[in-house]
Amino acid sequence: xxxxxxxxxxxxxxxxxxxxxxxxxxxxxxxxxxxxxxxxxxxxxxxxxxxxxxxxxxxxxxxxxxxxxxxxxxxxxxxxxxxxxxxxxxxxxxxxxxxxxxxxxxxxxxxxxxxxxxxxxxxxxxxxxxxxxxxxxxxxxxxxxxxxxxxxxxxxxxxxxxxxxxxxxxxxxxxxxxxxxxxxxxxxxxxxxxxxxxxxxxxxxxxxxxxxxxxxxxxxxxxxxxxxxxxxxxxxxxxxxxxxxxxxxxxxxxxxxxxxxxxxxxxxxxxxxxxxxxxxxxxxxxxxxxxxxxxxxxxxxxxxxxxxxxxxxxxxxxxxxxxxxxxxxxxxxxxxxxxxxxxxxxxxxxxxxxxxxxxxxxxxxxxxxxxxxxxxxxxxxxxxxxxxxxxxxxxxxxxxxxxxxxxxxxxxxxxxxxxxxxxxxxxxxxxxxxxxxxxxxxxxxxxxxxxxxxxxxxxxxxxxxxxxxxxxxxxxxxxxxxxxxxxxxxxxxxxxxxxxxxxxxxxxxxxxxxxxxxxxxxxxxxxxxxxxxxxxxxxxxxxxxxxxx
Numbered sequence: 115x116x117x118x119x120x121x122x123x124x125x126x127x128x129x130x131x132x133x134x135x136x137x138x139x140x141x142x143x144x145x146x147x148x149x150x151x152x153x154x155x156x157x158x159x160x161x162x163x164x165x166x167x168x169x170x171x172x173x174x175x176x177x178x179x180x181x182x183x184x185x186x187x188x189x190x191x192x193x194x195x196x197x198x199x200x201x202x203x204x205x206x207x208x209x210x211x212x213x214x215x216x217x218x219x220x221x222x223x224x225x226x227x228x229x230x231x232x233x234x235x236x237x238x239x240x241x242x243x244x245x246x247x248x249x250x251x252x253x254x255x256x257x258x259x260x261x262x263x264x265x266x267x268x269x270x271x272x273x274x275x276x277x278x279x280x281x282x283x284x285x286x287x288x289x290x291x292x293x294x295x296x297x298x299x300x301x302x303x304x305x306x307x308x309x310x311x312x313x314x315x316x317x318x319x320x321x322x323x324x325x326x327x328x329x330x331x332x333x334x335x336x337x338x339x340x341x342x343x344x345x346x347x348x349x350x351x352x353x354x355x356x357x358x359x360x361x362x363x364x365x366x367x368x369x370x371x372x373x374x375x376x377x378x379x380x381x382x383x384x385x386x387x388x389x390x391x392x393x394x395x396x397x398x399x400x401x402x403x404x405x406x407x408x409x410x411x412x413x414x415x416x417x418x419x420x421x422x423x424x425x426x427x428x429x430x431x432x433x434x435x436x437x438x439x440x441x442x443x444x445x446x447x448x449x450x451x452x453x454x455x456x457x458x459x460x461x462x463x464x465x466x467x468x469x470x471x472x473x474x475x476x477x478x479x480x481x482x483x484x485x486x487x488x489x490x491x492x493x494x495x496x497x498x499x500x501x502x503x504x505x506x507x508x509x510x511x512x513x514x515x516x517x518x519x520x521x522x523x524x525x526x527x528x529x530x531x532x533x534x535x536x537x538x539x540x541x542x543x544x545x546x547x548x549x550x551x552x553x554x555x556x557x558x559x560x561x562x563x564x565x566x567x568x569x570x571x572x573x574x575x576x577x578x579x580x581x582x583x584x585x586x587x588x589x590x591x592x593x594x595x596x597x598x599x600x601x602x603x604x605x606x607x608x609x610x611x612x613x614x615x616x617x618x619x620x621x622x623x624x625x626x627x628x629x630x631x632x633x634x635x636x637x638x639x640x641x642x643x644x645x646x647x648x649x650x651x652x653x654x655x656x657x658x659x660x661x662x663x
Contacts, residue, residue: 121445122422124156124180124436126429128557131165131501131537133157133428135494136472137177140427140448143476146485153425156180158436162555164501164541172493172526183422184438187386188379190419192400192409197222200229200366203259205358207365208237218397218410221369226406228376228399230369240368241360247281250301250359253367254278257321257344260301263362264323264348264355270335271321271344277301280320282359284352289313303355308334315343323359325352376401377411383419386411428472430454430464433559448475450510451650470508470515473498477518493526497537504573504610505534510651535575538610542574544583549590552583553605560654563661565623567602571649573610580607584618588639591620602627608647615646617653630663631656 123141125133137155144153155177161169169176195214198207200221207219211234221230257273260266280299285292289309296302298318304310306328314322315337321344324330329347330338338345348355376399377386390398390413397410421443424436430447431454432439444456446463450472467475473495480487487495499519503511506519523530544552557570574580587605595603602621609615618640619628625636634641646652 119152120423121151121153121425122156122180122183123153123425123427124158124177124183125427126158126431126434126558127436128159128554129157129165130162130428130556131168132471132473132498134161134165134177135168135498136427136448136476138174139473139491139495140425140476140479142488142491143480143483143485144425147483154178156436160551160555162541163543163547164537167537167540168494168497168501171497172490174490174494180436182382182438183424183436183442185383185419185421185441186379187377187381187383187400187411189422190383190411190415192411192415193397194409195219197226197228197407198365200369201256201259201364203255203263203362204237204240204365204368205263205361206259207232208234208361211237218395219365220399220407220410221366221371222407228374228401228405228407230366230371230374231397231399232365232369233396236365236368236370240363245360247283250282250363251277251280251299253363255363257346259362259364260321260323260359261346263358264346264350266323266346266348269324269330269345269347270338271342271346273344273346275344277320282356284356285310285314286352292317301359303352303359305352306330312337315341319343321346323348323355325350325355374399378403379408383416387413387416426456427476430456430466431558431560432456433561448472448479450475452654468512470511471499471502473502474512474515474518477522487522487525489526492522493528496522496526496528496530497533500530500534500537504608504613504647505530505538507610507613508648508651510648538573538575541572542576542579544572544579549586553587553590553594558649560658562658563663565601565627565661566599567604567621567623567657567661568600569604569606569649569653569657571606571608573608573647575610577609577612580609580616583607584616584640587618591618595620604628604653606646606649606653610647613647614642614644615653617641617643617646627657627660630660 123137125137134157141153141155157177158180161176195216197220217234219232223229255277257275261268261273282301283295285302285304292313296317300319301321302314302319303323305325311330311334324347327347327349397412399410400408402408423443423445425446427448430449444458444462448465450467450469477495496519499515503515506516553570559568572583584607591603600621602624605618607616628641
């Protein structure tokens with residue numbers, strides 16, 4: 115199985131509209147510029163109602179969710195060894211192993227679901243262990259397997275039956291002596307002696323195996339048909355037939371089927387290696403989400419493990435990145451925030467501009483590369499700019515942001531005023547959402563001066579909506595601080611039209627730090643800050659300044 119060669123384009127945790135739309139738009143641009151590679155937009159958090167409105171408006175599917183970018187089984191080489199039916203003989207399984215240069219065969223059912231495994235060691239043990247003369251029937255061996263293993267010719271009888279009762283014996287004596295050890299249902303190996311053949315059929319044996327190409331006369335053949343006896347003629351002598359017949363047993367009798375150790379494509383390789391180290395097996399099956407067999411991996415499979423390749427948009431801080439980012443290969447970062455805490459092993463393409471939105475940068479990159487922006491991509495990019503700049507009211511908004519947004523709006527055939535109002539209204543419709551969904555819809559964590567804090571933001575054009583959110587969030591934030599131990603958490607309740615924010619805060623250091631930052635009167639656990647609409651440009655710089663004093 116070929117390893118996937120996808121490059122993930124992904125925004126930050128708790129993604130906002132800019133994070134999602136920029137990931138989709140940049141993946142589209144990269145695929146256009148480099149069709150030999152595959153770039154896929156992903157998300158590492160839930161899509162907000164505002165973003166869902168945007169995606170639905172322009173007919174774009176939301177990116178698939180990625181919880182973690184640690185290396186997974188899907189990132190390593192999976193050897194495809196075909197699954198086999200559990201009824202095939204040991205001899206056939208061994209021949210397949212030699213042909214495939216394999217030491218393990220997976221046994222699968224007709225739906226390709228895993229039934230068991232058989233190894234070259236299991237086959238060796240089946241040949242070396244001492245069994246009684248009923249082992250072939252105990253294993254429910256098909257007569258078809260017996261014919262195939264002995265390279266025999268069927269003289270009469272239904273070989274689609276199964277040998278389930280009786281023993282295997284060699285008839286090398288006269289009929290008088292055969293009475294002592296031959297019983298009904300047995301499989302008897304013999305030569306061309308008429309009397310012995312006739313006696314065995316009369317006793318009711320299930321099968322006669324004739325050695326060295328021997329045949330039978332019409333009398334024996336007719337009587338065998340009447341009694342339902344199968345007659346097989348093999349080219350081998352009696353010693354060889356007796357030795358080979360055990361190899362006709364089905365592999366399902368010897369396969370490992372209980373507590374079968376297998377892995378899934380999304381299992382993390384660190385966990386897989388830990389499990390492998392505790393077992394003696396060499397190969398392990400891999401199954402998909404429906405438990406259908408895919409292939410085999412071994413400890414050697416990890417020698418050329420490739421890290422997941424990612425491009426980050428709209429953030430460059432480790433605390434905001436998808437889990438496992440330290441184990442991934444970061445190829446590019448496109449962002450409009452302050453420089454954060456991410457470190458890379460290799461040099462990367464890093465584009466960071468002091469603009470109001472990452473989408474503005476990506477729109478520039480389309481123009482710089484001479485790539486026409488499709489209507490739906492123009493709509494996504496414009497929506498992201500309107501969202502991040504609060505329809506050009508945020509202090510983070512630059513003339514370039516507004517210029518680009520207005521051009522994109524024409525390409526997307528939208529009226530900025532009416533469209534933005536509908537988009538922000540969708541974001542304010544919080545009645546059907548849980549407290550957790552509301553709080554985390556646009557939330558980021560920071561650390562400075564030994565202070566751990568998080569800041570979320572809710573924007574609305576309606577004061578009543580913000581008041582409702584405030585009443586719901588106060589008890590939720592109390593519980594959250596008690597659970598996560600943060601020094602401070604803040605929720606910005608931003609009124610877009612009034613261009614102001616109420617800061618709802620909780621945490622042991624919140625009142626002290628906010629008091630130093632704004633020198634304003636507190637109303638319980640809130641503080642009103644006129645003119646504040648930007649977390650990035652206004653609130654965070656103020657908080658970082660006081661925490662570092």
